[in-house]
Amino acid sequence: MIDWLDDFLVRSILAGLMMVSIAAPMGCLMVWQRLAFLSDTLGHAAVLGVGIGLLLEVNPMFGVLAVVILIVFSLSQVANFNNALSETTLAIISHTGLAGGLILLGALPSNSVSLEAILFGDLLATTRADLLMILLTTLILLILLLRHWRPFVALSVSREIAQAEGISVRKEQFLMYMMIALLVAVLMKVMGVLLIAAMLVIPTTSARLLSHNPEKMVFFSAVFGILSLAGGITSSFQFDWQTGPSIVLSATAFLIITLLVTRQISLWTRR
Amino acid sequence: MAPELLLRASDISYSSGGKNILDKVSFELYRSQITTIIGPNGAGKSTLTSIVNGLIENHSGTIERLPSLKIGYLPQKVYVNTLMPLSVQRLMQLTQRAKEAEVDEALSQTNVAYLKHRQVHSLSEGELKRVLLARTTLGDPDLIVLDEPTAGVDVTGEIKMYELIGEFRNRLQCAVLLVSHDLHLVMSKTDQVLCLNQHLCCSGLPESVSKHPEYLALFGDQAADAIAVYAHRHDHVHDVSGQQESCQHD
Numbered sequence: 001m002i003d004w005l006d007d008f009l010v011r012s013i014l015a016g017l018m019m020v021s022i023a024a025p026m027g028c029l030m031v032w033q034r035l036a037f038l039s040d041t042l043g044h045a046a047v048l049g050v051g052i053g054l055l056l057e058v059n060p061m062f063g064v065l066a067v068v069i070l071i072v073f074s075l076s077q078v079a080n081f082n083n084a085l086s087e088t089t090l091a092i093i094s095h096t097g098l099a100g101g102l103i104l105l106g107a108l109p110s111n112s113v114s115l116e117a118i119l120f121g122d123l124l125a126t127t128r129a130d131l132l133m134i135l136l137t138t139l140i141l142l143i144l145l146l147r148h149w150r151p152f153v154a155l156s157v158s159r160e161i162a163q164a165e166g167i168s169v170r171k172e173q174f175l176m177y178m179m180i181a182l183l184v185a186v187l188m189k190v191m192g193v194l195l196i197a198a199m200l201v202i203p204t205t206s207a208r209l210l211s212h213n214p215e216k217m218v219f220f221s222a223v224f225g226i227l228s229l230a231g232g233i234t235s236s237f238q239f240d241w242q243t244g245p246s247i248v249l250s251a252t253a254f255l256i257i258t259l260l261v262t263r264q265i266s267l268w269t270r271r
Numbered sequence: 272m273a274p275e276l277l278l279r280a281s282d283i284s285y286s287s288g289g290k291n292i293l294d295k296v297s298f299e300l301y302r303s304q305i306t307t308i309i310g311p312n313g314a315g316k317s318t319l320t321s322i323v324n325g326l327i328e329n330h331s332g333t334i335e336r337l338p339s340l341k342i343g344y345l346p347q348k349v350y351v352n353t354l355m356p357l358s359v360q361r362l363m364q365l366t367q368r369a370k371e372a373e374v375d376e377a378l379s380q381t382n383v384a385y386l387k388h389r390q391v392h393s394l395s396e397g398e399l400k401r402v403l404l405a406r407t408t409l410g411d412p413d414l415i416v417l418d419e420p421t422a423g424v425d426v427t428g429e430i431k432m433y434e435l436i437g438e439f440r441n442r443l444q445c446a447v448l449l450v451s452h453d454l455h456l457v458m459s460k461t462d463q464v465l466c467l468n469q470h471l472c473c474s475g476l477p478e479s480v481s482k483h484p485e486y487l488a489l490f491g492d493q494a495a496d497a498i499a500v501y502a503h504r505h506d507h508v509h510d511v512s513g514q515q516e517s518c519q520h521d
Binding site: 031032033034150151153154156157158159160161162163164165166167169204205208211212213214216217 | 321324325341349361362366367390
C-alpha cells in the first residue's frame with residue numbers, strides 16, 4: 001500500500017476534502033429545497049443503525065445505510081411526500097431513532113463503542129477502509145450529480161415547470177433523497193450525527209452571500225467547506241479541541257466574517 | 272389539411288379531499304390553435320392544466336399525447352426560495368440548454384432583454400411574468416401552457432401580451448393553452464374556448480360560446496362588459512410593460 005497513507009493526518013485531510021467536495025453541491029440542493037431538517041433526522045436516526053450494525057457485528061456504516069434508506073423509502077411511499085416531510089413527522093422519526101439507538105448501544109459491552117465518536121464524529125481516526133468507503137461514495141454521488149444536475153436545480157426552482165417540461169419529478173426527487181441517505185451515512189463517520197446538518201448548511205449560507213447563480217453557490221460552498229476544514233483541523237491541534245465541533249465553529253466564524261465583509265461592501269458601493 | 276392533433280383529453284374527472292374538482296371534461300388541442308379556458312374561481316382551471324402537464328396523475332379518464340410532445344409552461348405562481356441565487360439568464364435555461372443568442376432573442380420578444388443579468392428575486396410580478404412568458408418559447412415547443420399570464424400586468428399591457436401570444440402561435444406553429452379569468456380580452460384571439468365550472472359548460476368558437484345560456488348564466492354581468500371593453504378606443508399605444516410608445520392627439 002502507499003506509504004503516505006500511513007500518516008493519520010493525511011488520511012483525515014483526504015477524507016475531509018472528499019466530504020467537503022460532496023457536501024457542497026448536496027448541501028446547496030438541500031438548502032434550496034428546504035431539506036436541511038431531513039439530514040438532521042436521518043443523522044439522529046442513524047444512531048439506531050450504528051446500534052444494529054454493532055449488534056450484528058458488521059461495519060456500523062452498513063447498519064446506518066440500511067436504516068436511513070429504509071426511512072427515506074418509507075417516506076417516499078406515503079401518498080403525499082411533501083406532507084410526510086413535515087417537521088412533526090421528521091421530529092418523531094428523528095428522536096425515536098435516536099432513543100432506540102441509545103438503548104441498543106447501552107445494551108452492548110461498554111468498550112465496544114465510543115458514544116462520543118458517534119455523536120461528534122472522529123475525523124482523525126479515519127482508517128484506510130473508511131477512506132476507501134468515502135472515496136467510493138463521493139464518486140458515486142458526484143457522477144449522479146453531474147448527470148442529474150439540471151433536473152435537480154429545475155425542481156428546486158419549480159416542481160410544476162420541471163414536470164410540465166419533461167422532467168419526471170417523482171423519480172428525480174426519489175433519487176435525490178436516496179443520495180441524501182447515502183451522504184448522511186458516510187458524513188456521519190467524519191462529522192458525527194449531531195453535526196452533519198451543520199456541514200451541509202453553514203458553508204452554503206456563506207456561499208449564498210457571494211453568489212448570483214446556483215453553480216457559483218456550489219463552488220463557493222466548497223471553498224468555505226475547505227476553509228472550515230483547515231481552520232477546524234488547525235484549531236483542533238492548536239487547542240486540543242475535538243475536530244468535528246472545531247470544524248463547525250470555524251465554518252460559523254467564516255460565515256460571520258463573510259456577512260460583515262459583504263455588508264460593508266454593499267454599504268460602500270451604495271455611497 | 273386539418274391541423275395536427277397534439278393532445279386529447281377524454282372524460283377527465285378529479286377529486287381531492289372528497290371534493291369534486293373536475294367532472295368528465297373532454298377536449299382536444301390542435302397545432303397552431305389557441306385554446307382558452309375560462310371559468311370562475313375554483314372552477315378547476317389550474318387543476319386541468321396540471322393534469323395536461325402531467326403534474327397530477329391520479330385522475331380518471333385518459334390523456335393521449337403526441338409521444339414527443341414538448342411543452343413550455345408558465346405557472347400561475349413561481350416562488351423561488353431566496354436562499355437560491357438565480358439570474359434571469361439561468362432561469363431561462365432551467366430545463367434545457369439554450370444558446371445565449373436564443374435567450375436574448377426570447378427575452379427581447381417580451382421587451383425584457385435588459386433584465387437578463389438581474390436576480391429573479393428582484394423582479395416585480397409583472398417583470399417575472401414577462402420573463403416566464405419569454406421562457407416558454409425557448410426550444411421550439413409544440414404546446415405552450417399559460418396559467419393566468421397577465422396577472423400583475425395592467426390592462427393595456429395585457430392586450431399587448433395577448434397579441435404577443437398570437438404571434439408566438441404563428442411563428443412557432445405551436446398550440447397554446449391559456450387559462451384566464453378576464454374573458455373579454457382573450458376572446459378575439461382565441462380559436463377554441465372551454466368554459467369550465469367543474470364540468471365543461473360549453474366549448475367551441477368564441478362567438479358561439481358567448482351566446483351559450485350556461486356561459487351567460489356564469490358570467491352575466493361580465494359578459495356584457497366584454498363588449499364595452501372593445502368599444503373603448505385608445506388614443507395611444509402601450510407596450511407590454513405599460514409604457515407609452517406613442518401618443519397622437521387630435
